[in-house]
Amino acid sequence: MSYSDLYFQSQSRPSRYMVIAAVIVAVSAVIVYYSSSVKFTRASKQTVSKHQVVNVLPQQSGVFWEVPTVDQGWVTYGENPSKLDQVAVDERDIDKRKERLYHYVVLKNLKPDTLYYYRLISNSELISDPAGAPFTLRTLPESLPGNTLSPAYGTIVLPDGQPLEEAVVLVNIGGAVPLASTTGQTGEWLVPMQHIVQKETLRPSTVELNTILTINVYSENQQSVVKSTISKASPLPQTVIIGKNYSFLEGDNVLSTTDKPTKSNNSGYRVEIRYPKQNAVIPGSSPIINGKGIPNEYVTVSIDANPVFSRKVKVDQEGNWLIEAKTTFRPGAYTLILNTKNERGQTINMSRRFTIIKSGEQVLATTATPSGSVTPIMSPTGSLTPTGSLTPTRQESPTPEPTEIVDTTLTTTPTPPPPVSGIDMVPIFVTSIGLVIIGAGLFLAL
Numbered sequence: 001m002s003y004s005d006l007y008f009q010s011q012s013r014p015s016r017y018m019v020i021a022a023v024i025v026a027v028s029a030v031i032v033y034y035s036s037s038v039k040f041t042r043a044s045k046q047t048v049s050k051h052q053v054v055n056v057l058p059q060q061s062g063v064f065w066e067v068p069t070v071d072q073g074w075v076t077y078g079e080n081p082s083k084l085d086q087v088a089v090d091e092r093d094i095d096k097r098k099e100r101l102y103h104y105v106v107l108k109n110l111k112p113d114t115l116y117y118y119r120l121i122s123n124s125e126l127i128s129d130p131a132g133a134p135f136t137l138r139t140l141p142e143s144l145p146g147n148t149l150s151p152a153y154g155t156i157v158l159p160d161g162q163p164l165e166e167a168v169v170l171v172n173i174g175g176a177v178p179l180a181s182t183t184g185q186t187g188e189w190l191v192p193m194q195h196i197v198q199k200e201t202l203r204p205s206t207v208e209l210n211t212i213l214t215i216n217v218y219s220e221n222q223q224s225v226v227k228s229t230i231s232k233a234s235p236l237p238q239t240v241i242i243g244k245n246y247s248f249l250e251g252d253n254v255l256s257t258t259d260k261p262t263k264s265n266n267s268g269y270r271v272e273i274r275y276p277k278q279n280a281v282i283p284g285s286s287p288i289i290n291g292k293g294i295p296n297e298y299v300t301v302s303i304d305a306n307p308v309f310s311r312k313v314k315v316d317q318e319g320n321w322l323i324e325a326k327t328t329f330r331p332g333a334y335t336l337i338l339n340t341k342n343e344r345g346q347t348i349n350m351s352r353r354f355t356i357i358k359s360g361e362q363v364l365a366t367t368a369t370p371s372g373s374v375t376p377i378m379s380p381t382g383s384l385t386p387t388g389s390l391t392p393t394r395q396e397s398p399t400p401e402p403t404e405i406v407d408t409t410l411t412t413t414p415t416p417p418p419p420v421s422g423i424d425m426v427p428i429f430v431t432s433i434g435l436v437i438i439g440a441g442l443f444l445a446l
Helices: 003-010 016-035 425-445
Strands: 049-054 061-071 073-078 086-089 100-107 115-122 125-127 135-138 152-157 168-172 179-182 188-191 212-218 223-229 272-275 280-283 289-292 298-303 309-314 320-323 332-341 347-357 374-377
Touching: 061 073, 061 115, 061 135, 073 100, 086 100, 100 115, 152 212, 168 188, 179 188, 272 347, 298 320, 309 320
Parallel strands: 280 347
Antiparallel strands: 049 061, 061 100, 073 086, 073 115, 115 125, 115 135, 152 188, 168 179, 168 212, 212 223, 272 289, 289 320, 298 309, 298 332, 332 347, 347 374
């Protein structure tokens, strides 16, 4: 036996079990790190403006933000700032993600009265606050009472009269948390207003029917600002043309030289139920019931409540009708039946299904759905054969140039991303240490 053999035999070696334990710990550390949350490798160079928490409710909340160049944006969130393992995409990107300037994301299935952390994602790159930390929001307590205000709603069209789809609508009321929605295929939007709370305290705001609100409309190419009172926003008095600003406040010259909308020369009137929407979920105790019809014809509406709700109204000269449902409806599912005549004098029936829920169970209305089904019925004295389609539609052209308004409601200072960009060295460092420990353990075990 040589001297070197005696030397190495005299050195104490770690136990084989200790080596195996060290290897297991190192491998576990690497696995836990990579599985702890959603990881992104770069900080985004995008700057964010108009970043706001919107639609705060007990079990959900929304986030709205703008970027200077179009991107695919979404949100990661969770209750632990180091484990943001839940993802929410733009409400308009459920089927396919699109690049946008304006993003509106809803975080759902949240816990009441709970603090949540979230990060904005721009093309798979992180956007955080200036210190690099996640943003925060808090949900409302389950017991917070709501009000009885009717939803704000209206219609937005392009300059050529076509409906504006996928625009974001923000309703701002003083220092309250903004309320948001998006326009549907018909250009219609609806924002529930039962939870209007202060940004700082999340306590109910004191609002009245004459309280002034500002409605900001954002499409990818144009914007509009509408000033109104709460009472005149259910619905707005006229269709909004994107790119134009409006004021419906007392004393303002809203319609310039005329206060009647102009009519299209090559289109007719249509019969439809605007609200409630098909399969709508309505918080509160009564639905909004309105629509369009043939001027001077009568519209009869019945709802299968107990007792049965039934009203008859006359369509005005502009083809609009409205029924004020002052009856209190119990929570549950209902069917609305409309009976009227079309331009040919044929009797038609239309139906809508909707659900009334308690205020605390409120859900957000985000996009409008197509009109309900129409079942033409032959008039007893008529000889025409209905085809199942209504008469040509009448496009209402909004009024001449409205009062100019400067958008001063949403002038949030751009929020820069963290100053660090490039490759994230943390995972590389953790992996390297783990490999060193594993290699040393294997060497000593030999």
